Amino acid sequence: MQISGRFTIAIHIFACIATFEDDYKITSDFLSSSINVNPVVIRKLLQQLKAAGLIEVKRGSGGASIAKPPEEITLFDVYTAVECVGSGELFHFHENPNTDCPVGRNIHSVLDEKLLRIQTAMENEMKSITIADVISDTKRYISENNK
């Protein structure tokens, strides 16, 4: 199973805002045409990012902007804002191991710590990459490929 496309879409949103905010009003329609997903999907995502304090959205007049310095927004922030995994658990554990079985009774104790270690390794790497990195790389690529 893969991590939802909402994650890469959300990052794409940040890159678009940073690249175009001086020249365009960043509406959900504008974003939707760069990303090629339905504007309503974008709006829902913007809501989630707003709730996490990462993005500001203007009602009425319209337009989205980044709510705090991009150096202070990590990919982990975006990931948690956007993934609906309520529990925050990366791994799905089979629900009902048989507690009458010595292995079934202890499998959670054995695995939980190991799974958490794996999840933490991933999350730490996410925390080491910021939206500022994404933005500067985006600008670099754009100028390299002239325009």
Next chain:
Amino acid sequence: MQISGRFTIAIHIFACIATFEDDYKITSDFLSSSINVNPVVIRKLLQQLKAAGLIEVKRGSGGASIAKPPEEITLFDVYTAVECVGSGELFHFHENPNTDCPVGRNIHSVLDEKLLRIQTAMENEMKSITIADVISDTKRYISENNK
């Protein structure tokens, strides 16, 4: 989205075999009653683990066993054997960024390397944990909780 429960089920299978192989024949029914999932699900998983060279299964008479030293089987081996993520990509990328947009045109170049770094961090942690670790912890927990 979470990583499929097949992963924890597969690890549970190894723990069961190691714990019970001296006293019981490890059939899909036996495993299914410890894990509490349908025996057919177990059999399909056993097939995947067999294809990866991690498990041996006897037809006819029945019974599963571990195909090589548990120290040589990492959680990453189990993960790749069992996850159907064909491409091996942890992150789902939105399919059709608009190539007429400078950001849409470059977003893959910008992100692919970063996403891979995150995925690799997770996989490396998986490689650092072996089935032997799981087995010894399982036995320790069982003896601590007396039986």
Next chain:
DNA sequence: TTCCATTGTAACTATTGATTTTACAACGAA
């Protein structure tokens, strides 16, 4: 004040993938 582009949100559909279940042929040991 009215107009209008836009947001926020609900509701519905479609699609995809995981999971469960039923069923049965093939196998191998007793």
Next chain:
DNA sequence: TTCGTTGTAAAATCAATAGTTACAATGGAA
């Protein structure tokens, strides 16, 4: 030959994502 078991296909179910339509609420501009 019998019996417990595996290997596998097919169908049914269920959950999550994604796409779509629709529309009230907003706020700036005419």
